[in-house]
Amino acid sequence: MARLLLVLALALPLHAGRYVTERTDAPVRWQEWGSAAVERAVREKRPIFLSAGLVADNAVERMHREAFINGENAEALNAYFVPVLLDAVAHPELADAVELIARSMGATTASVHLVLTPALEPFAAAGFLSTAELNRLLVINANRWAEERGVLAAEGRANLQKAQERVGRRIAGDVDVEAVVDAVAARYEKEKTLEPADALFLFRYAARTKHETIRDLAVTTLRQRAASRRYDGLGGGFHRCDGCFEKILPDQAENALAYLEAWRITKDPNDARVVRSTLDYLLRDLRPPDTSTFHASQDAHSYVPAQGPELMNGAFYAWTREEVVRLLGDEGAGKVWPALEDPRLLHETHGELAPLLARLREVRQKRPAPFRDPTVVAGWSGLAISALALTASAMNVPEYLEAASRGANAVTAKLWKKTLTRTDGGAEAIAEDYALLVQGLLDLYDAGGDVKWLELAATLQQRQDALFWDASAGRYIAGKSLPNAWRGLVIENGANAVSAMNLLRIAALTGNETLRARTPMIFQSSGRTLTPALAGAYELSQVAPRTTVVTGDPRKLETHELLRSWRERLDPMRAVVFVPNKGPARDRVTKVLPFTRALAPDEKLPVAYECAGGECKRQ
Helix, strand or coil, X not given: CHHHHHHHHCCCCCCCCHHHHCCCCCCCCCEECXXXXXXXXXXXXXXXXXEEECCCCHHHHHHHHCCCCCHHHHHHHHHHCEEEEEECCCCHHHHHHHHHHHHHCCCCCCCEEEEECCCCCEEEEECCCCHHHHHHHHHHHHHHHHHCHHHHHHHHHHHHHHHHHHHCCCCCCCCCHHHHHHHHHHHHHHHCCCCHHHHHHHHHHHHHHCCHHHHHHHHHHHHHHHCCCCECCCCCCEXXXXXXXXXXXXXXXXXXXXXXXXXXXXXXXXXXXXXXXXXXXXXXXXXXXXXXXXXXXXXXXXXXXXXXXXXXXXXXXXXXXXXXXXXXXHHHHHHHHHHHHCHHHHHHCHHHHHHHHHHHHHHHCCCCCCCEECCCEHHHHHHHHHHHHHXXXXXXXXXXXXXXXHHHHHHHHHHEECEEECECCCCECCHHHHHHHHHHHHHHHHHHCCHHHHHHHHHHHHHHHHHHEECCCCEECCCCCCCHHHCCXXXXXXXXXXXXXXXXXXXXXXXXXXXXXXXXXXXXXXXCCCCHHHHHHHHHHCCCCEEEEEEECCCCHHHHHHHHHHHCCCCCCEEEEEEECCCHHHHHHHHHCHHHHHCCCCCCCCEEEEEECCEEEEC
């Protein structure tokens, strides 16, 4: 019975992405993560060697090009283990659990590998390994499996317990935002950097408390980020981490949203430049020319000529002084080279260097480009739609709104069929995918006014509620995709923070009080242990939602100018609704939002109504 339950818990379909398909002809006979691999381990009484990773990650790819291709290592893996690949894009919750287990066992996470019993008890873990180090790991653990299986199973159970303790316990109760501020500040003191979610939380906290020092800290850390090698000042966009070159779709969207908020506060053109260059990169290099969907990532490595083509980390982005002199001459190189060496100078002098940088960028785009992972991911696409739509409104960039609309059409056509799939390979959507896509559609509705996006957002929210809402816990469930042995190793996957705002926004427009009542439950369920993302959502929840309704003739310039004036305010708790003055288009909006029927248009000029608390007043 125990074996049957284990297999049922792991009855996952195959959704092979590049991480798996590129190993098809490898010396190691890899299997994709799923029930077939676990059944084989049980049947053959072999341990599982699990390699989890992201195809764009150079450390992961380097191991597969060097350590795994080694004949002795491949032979050992095939003979004594069940070699299994776990694509972190298709299975994010599983990948997070694997990383947590590996960390608790003392492994680095530049590349994550676990050795597991057939019951998924981990007894060895490692990060990046050289060929010799991998050989040593395989020999030791193959011998241990042959001689002391009972001891390894006990070790595995103890390791899972350590991982569970590392997760900690969610503590329900009244919200303690000050504790989150202290934790973020302490992390900044230690690491001298903050993530976009941290900065957004600090912006929202500072807005409520009028705390200028906190606001300035958030602005400062973002500017430090833009002046680091994490930001690609030449071509736009953000690398995933310091010292690595891969670019991931959600990183671009999250950074763009953080810098957009900074620009809204400071109106500094440098902040605006980071937003625009990041989104321009996204549209140029993470969107294929023949479709409107967004690709998941761009690799860290690309081909360079050597003794035949060789993959090199960061080759697409690197310059030698000789190359720069050849392209720009001694004088131009004298201006640009210091900025390429020190990103702070690039950030500060971009205006003066713009023509020279444009020449370098033009040449760089003609180099062999890093491969892209063409996987379409529902939640990541939702983030990209949000960033494009909000920037289109705030900065009046129509082409971003068009890209967001086309992207929404493409991703929903591909992934939404009564139930959402996470990827176009068929991976099952998690709660975070629903939440981020709903958020993107709501932002697109606010920016463009097409009521079909509001209708679809409400439908997706209903499906998310049916699949993931846990009334007894007062939150959306994370970790449903985990096997029984690993349950509880993923608690906060971001879905609750995003969903809390989605619920308030939909409730404000539709009057759905059931949705509105869920938001305080979400905060209460983690009140003493909020993440920065949840704390940021809590800060916004303290602002009463408002709706501005503009009604008028869509053919008139005055109508569009009035709409733009409201949309440019970038108020996250204000919805902007456009109701045409007459015709079928008006009827469709008033059918979805009945409260707008009573808001009479003016015969000559567009009219704005401010709506809050069930009342609307003409402005």
